[in-house]
Amino acid sequence: MDEQNNTSTPVANPSSGGFPKWAIVLIVVLVVLSIAGYVVKNFLGKKIAENVVEKTIEAGTGAKVDLNSAGEGSLKVKSKDGELAVGTSAQWPSDMPSDVLKFSSGTIVAAIKTDNEQGKAWSVVVKDVEKSAVDAYLADLKAQGWKLISQVETIVSVNQLEKGIYRMSIAYDATSKGVNMTIEEKDSSQK
DSSP: OOGGGOOOOOOOOGGGSSOOHHHHHHHHHHHHHHHHHHHHHHHHHHHHHHHHHHHHHHHHHOOEEEEEOSTTOEEEEEETTEEEEEETTOOOOTTOOTTSOOOOSSEEEEEEEEEETTEEEEEEEEESOOHHHHHHHHHHHHHTTOEEEEEEESSEEEEEEEETTEEEEEEEETTTTEEEEEEEEOOGGGO
């Protein structure tokens, strides 16, 4: 046999400066799996943690809980006695009495509704509110027939009003620019 007539196909030489194709494919696959693993771990980790917290609260209270940590996050708790919404899910209660004007300033960060043998009550917490918006809201309530029964002006301004079967308390903290508004049915002995 003559060695000069030997025509074999050249094999990739790792020392020739180029990576073999199988190594490039392996690196790409490992990077893709690593990214996918990170996404799955973080997403599933959050979902598992949410589920554990939800089940713990539900077991302790008997309430239905929906915890969502996506985005800014939110928490909803619903029981036979009422509802609580905190975070991005909080909004003006749809069943708020029609005598209560919607407070449109600021951002609602919590909304609570209770309905039990003592009666119904609603509470709304709002952030980023200027004092002038609270003053305008109080003036609108008075124009709609709400009667101011007490007013305290200290670090926190607290106004209590009544109309028909409802009592309302509006607390405003100027340092945090926060409003806590509570509306409740009066006791049957006071109706």
